[in-house]
Amino acid sequence: MRYAQLVVGPAGSGKSTYCSALVQHGVDTNRTIEVVNLDPAAEYFNYQPVVDIRELIHVKDTMEDEELHFGPNGGLIFCVEYLLENADWLHDRIGEQEDDYLLFDCPGQIELYTHLPTVRKLVNLLQSWNFNICTVFLVDVQFMTEGSKFLSGTMAALSVMVNLELPHINLLSKMDLLSKSAKKQLDRFLEPDCHAILGDIELNSSRFNEKHRKLTEAIGRMIEDYSLYGEDLDVKTKDFEGEAEEND
Ligand SMILES: Nc1nc2c(ncn2[C@@H]2O[C@H](COP(=O)(O)OP(=O)(O)OP(=O)(O)O)[C@@H](O)[C@H]2O)c(=O)[nH]1
Numbered sequence: 426m427r428y429a430q431l432v433v434g435p436a437g438s439g440k441s442t443y444c445s446a447l448v449q450h451g452v453d454t455n456r457t458i459e460v461v462n463l464d465p466a467a468e469y470f471n472y473q474p475v476v477d478i479r480e481l482i483h484v485k486d487t488m489e490d491e492e493l494h495f496g497p498n499g500g501l502i503f504c505v506e507y508l509l510e511n512a513d514w515l516h517d518r519i520g521e522q523e524d525d526y527l528l529f530d531c532p533g534q535i536e537l538y539t540h541l542p543t544v545r546k547l548v549n550l551l552q553s554w555n556f557n558i559c560t561v562f563l564v565d566v567q568f569m570t571e572g573s574k575f576l577s578g579t580m581a582a583l584s585v586m587v588n589l590e591l592p593h594i595n596l597l598s599k600m601d602l603l604s605k606s607a608k609k610q611l612d613r614f615l616e617p618d619c620h621a622i623l624g625d626i627e628l629n630s631s632r633f634n635e636k637h638r639k640l641t642e643a644i645g646r647m648i649e650d651y652s653l654y655g656e657d658l659d660v661k662t663k664d665f666e667g668e669a670e671e672n673d
């Protein structure tokens with residue numbers, strides 16, 4: 426069996442930074458973790474990709490092509506579709522090695538994951554190559570400290586989860602940039618307590634919010650039911666080295 430994380434999330438949410446941090450973690454813990462760059466417009470990242478979509482097609486190719494003449498967004502989607510049409514290329518590059526642990530660093534176009542079939546097709550392909558995949562959805566935590574933003578970020582996470590049908594983890598990035606008071610505010614949301622979220626939205630009460638109160642309540646309950654965030658579910662790590670020393 427082989428393992429992979431599909432690292433997705435809005436533009437600039439920290440996907441590439443997360444991938445390079447995990448590669449470094451692999452180095453520190455003696456595990457091989459490799460990254461596949463799936464962003465055809467990537468300019469810079471801090472890791473050495475084992476496969477790079479830009480070697481197959483670059484978003485500039487689609488924008489400069491006389492016939493295609495795509496803009497940057499359409500061009501990017503074209504590139505990912507082109508990759509699927511050239512699945513053999515990807516298969517050759519990834520190889521057949523067992524026990525692989527791969528991170529797929531995806532582009533920041535949220536529609537690729539929320540409703541387009543493209544990434545879903547890629548997932549099917551990888552599963553047919555024996556990959557066990559989970560989604561890691563990154564959200565910039567700065568967008569999660571107000572009730573209304575929290576709801577929209579959570580809805581985006583949920584639609585990715587429903588579209589990709591994979592085991593799914595939501596990761597809040599850039600926690601280091603939050604002020605103390607913003608961290609407290611976030612704690613209230615992560616409880617998860619839909620009344621806290623509703624309370625916050627009511628503080629910014631407008632006619633729109635009053636009119637949609639029932640809908641907001643239903644969404645709040647859904648967040649609870651799907652238990653989209655839970656710090657208690659942190660990965661449990663064990664200090665094997667320390668234990669070995671004790672046993673010596
Ligand atoms: N302070 C802080 N900055 C971060 C963190 N993670 C990412 N950044 C910064 O946020 C910016 C965007 O990070 P990237 O890793 O390129 O984000 P991305 O999701 O790969 O972006 P796209 O591929 O363009 O969608 C960079 O300037 C990073 O240095 C974090 O945990 N803390």
Ligand SMILES: [Mg+2]
Nearest residue numbers: 440441464467
């Ligand atoms: Mg990136």
